[in-house]
Amino acid sequence: xxxxxxxxxxxxRKEGQxxxxxxxxxxxxxAMYWYRQDPGQGLRLIYYSQIxxxxxxxxxxxxxxxxxxxxxxxxxxxxxxxxxxxxxxLCASSxxxxxxxxxxxxxxxxxxx
Amino acid sequence: AQKITQTQPGMFxxxxxxxxxxxxxxxxxxxxxxxxxxxxxxxxxxxxxxQGSYDEQNATEGRYSLNFQKARKSANLVISASQLxxxxxxxxxxxxxxGGATNKLIFGTGTLLAVQx
Numbered sequence: 453x454x455x456x457x458x459x460x461x462x463x464x465r466k467e468g469q470x471x472x473x474x475x476x477x478x479x480x481x482x483a484m485y486w487y488r489q490d491p492g493q494g495l496r497l498i499y500y501s502q503i504x505x506x507x508x509x510x511x512x513x514x515x516x517x518x519x520x521x522x523x524x525x526x527x528x529x530x531x532x533x534x535x536x537x538x539x540x541x542l543c544a545s546s547x548x549x550x551x552x553x554x555x556x557x558x559x560x561x562x563x564x565x
Numbered sequence: 566a567q568k569i570t571q572t573q574p575g576m577f578x579x580x581x582x583x584x585x586x587x588x589x590x591x592x593x594x595x596x597x598x599x600x601x602x603x604x605x606x607x608x609x610x611x612x613x614x615x616q617g618s619y620d621e622q623n624a625t626e627g628r629y630s631l632n633f634q635k636a637r638k639s640a641n642l643v644i645s646a647s648q649l650x651x652x653x654x655x656x657x658x659x660x661x662x663x664g665g666a667t668n669k670l671i672f673g674t675g676t677l678l679a680v681q682x
Contacts, residue, residue: 483668494569494656494672495610502668510669540608546668553600554670556610 458557475543484526569673588657598660599640
């Protein structure tokens, strides 16, 4: 089945540690996105990528980094510079044009130990 | 700047009744798209329905319909014949101008719907 796979489902980080969240899609979508969701709030865009080897900052990129070396993969690294990383992280992908919806993974819940 | 407003933090509805979830938006663009997503307690985001700004007909998908009033800048979601499985968080989102450089979405803060038996 086509879809988006995020791993792990739950992740714990120690202070001062970088962690990487995985996102893989087999929908052949060109564009991929990372969102952050805090309790009781909507989604905020962290980074997005429209093609391989290219990505742009979203609204809250500070303390995060990404790479897009393959079309199907868009990993997100939460660095130690992100002072409040506890949140629910959602990855999405879509075709680049028209009214095509973004399809989401099941999310990764990151907590600080 | 583009903005999505959902003024109902939470709503109750009786099973089998219809419910309307409000969404208003603010944009200066003529070309845009509006989406509704459902987020169950498990966390995944499920796409429900899409309305393009130039679409003359209101979008419908099964029990979901979108009451699009362009002049009022509103895009309310109507769920007919509510089911217990409809209990979830619902988000309205707007896409940057159709054909724009990106496919970014701006989300509202959501409405928590509880369907009562």
